[in-house]
Amino acid sequence: MALVAGMRVGSRVLFRPWAWLPGAALGRKESAARGRVGARGFGSQRVLVEPDPAAGIAVMKLKSPPVNSLSLELLTEFVISLEKLENDKTFRGIILTSDCPGVFSAGLDLMEMCGKNPAHYAEYWKAVQELWLRLYLSNLVLIAAINGACPAGGCLISLTCDYRVLADNPKYVIGLNETLLGIVAPFWFKDTLVNTIGHRTSERALQLGILFPPAEALQVGMVDKVVPEDQVQSTALSVMAQWLSIPDHARQLTKNMMRKATADRLVKQRDSDIQNFVGFISRDSIQKSLQVYLGKLRQKKG
Numbered sequence: 001m002a003l004v005a006g007m008r009v010g011s012r013v014l015f016r017p018w019a020w021l022p023g024a025a026l027g028r029k030e031s032a033a034r035g036r037v038g039a040r041g042f043g044s045q046r047v048l049v050e051p052d053p054a055a056g057i058a059v060m061k062l063k064s065p066p067v068n069s070l071s072l073e074l075l076t077e078f079v080i081s082l083e084k085l086e087n088d089k090t091f092r093g094i095i096l097t098s099d100c101p102g103v104f105s106a107g108l109d110l111m112e113m114c115g116k117n118p119a120h121y122a123e124y125w126k127a128v129q130e131l132w133l134r135l136y137l138s139n140l141v142l143i144a145a146i147n148g149a150c151p152a153g154g155c156l157i158s159l160t161c162d163y164r165v166l167a168d169n170p171k172y173v174i175g176l177n178e179t180l181l182g183i184v185a186p187f188w189f190k191d192t193l194v195n196t197i198g199h200r201t202s203e204r205a206l207q208l209g210i211l212f213p214p215a216e217a218l219q220v221g222m223v224d225k226v227v228p229e230d231q232v233q234s235t236a237l238s239v240m241a242q243w244l245s246i247p248d249h250a251r252q253l254t255k256n257m258m259r260k261a262t263a264d265r266l267v268k269q270r271d272s273d274i275q276n277f278v279g280f281i282s283r284d285s286i287q288k289s290l291q292v293y294l295g296k297l298r299q300k301k302g
């Protein structure tokens with residue numbers, strides 16, 4: 001399988017997510033989304049984009065009910081929408097939020113990691129890597145307006161943003177809880193967390209799989225601001241205005257300086273990271289743990 005599909009633009013390599021996906025994964029909507037954004041909303045089935053060209057920003061809403069779990073389809077549509085905004089000079093910032101009530105994102109889609117074959121796991125993990133790299137190294141200002149629960153992969157996405165606003169609701173917990181599922185957050189998940197909340201707090205949070213409620217999330221620096229639920233969007237907008245008051249070039253170079261070494265660690269070993277994931281997730285014991293966890297999630301309802 002061709003693992004990297006990219007083109008060089010200036011000194012940057014732009015990955016083209018659709019180049020490695022089966023043709024069927026891309027519909028007409030996604031193809032259309034590669035044109036110019038303009039003032040009208042665009043997006044795909046699972047990612048709504050509401051552009052405000054005059055302000056230079058777009059609100060991106062994940063819409064994959066019930067819980068915005070990061071399926072291969074959602075990851076793909078997410079990356080395409082992101083690239084589209086990244087390549088359109090009109091846009092300087094994105095507010096990332098959820099269209100699913102009560103959940104920002106439930107993280108990686110457990111169904112993508114259960115009972116599938118190694119080729120599927122490899123394809124899936126490559127898409128997860130791709131989204132993280134795109135978000136983490138984005139030139140745009142990214143602000144997470146976290147309007148719901150934000151575990152694991154959902155938390156990872158928010159951690160790639162430049163600023164996090166969390167709605168003040170005790171149900172909206174945030175953290176990398178992988179150990180609770182019997183799985184291990186990969187090194188680049190860990191690095192992203194360490195870069196945000198520091199080594200000691202990460203060590204405790206990762207081992208215990210802590211999901212922080214809003215006040216504690218704020219205290220450890222997992223989020224930057226906690227506000228009443230109905231003010232998440234407006235707060236994100238005013239924070240965005242502050243960030244956009246900085247000249248792009250200086251801010252972008254500074255962001256890159258802060259983040260490049262972390263991203264490069266994965267870029268240098270993407271293939272071996274995929275192999276590690278495939279080997280780990282294919283183990284009978286890990287599959288069993290995931291099945292047990294899924295069973296508990298389902299039981300919760302009954």
Ligand SMILES: CCCCCCCCC/C=C/C(=O)SCCNC(=O)CCNC(=O)[C@H](O)C(C)(C)COP(=O)(O)OP(=O)(O)OC[C@H]1O[C@@H](n2cnc3c(N)ncnc32)[C@H](O)[C@@H]1OP(=O)(O)O
Pocket residue numbers: 066067069102103105106107108109110111149151152153154177178181183184185186276277280281294297298300301
């Ligand atoms: C060496 C290298 C090593 C590499 C090692 C491998 C590294 C892997 C890293 C993994 C990263 C991850 O993100 S793993 C994912 C971790 N995610 C989580 O733990 C979150 C689990 N979900 C929840 O806690 C909750 O669903 C929550 C998000 C708070 C929403 O609660 P609600 O009450 O609103 O909704 P629920 O009733 O629970 O869920 C609604 C339905 O969605 C399903 N659902 C919920 N979360 C889901 C998910 N992540 N994937 C799929 N399906 C999910 C439920 O089963 C229900 O399905 P039905 O019953 O059929 O309706």
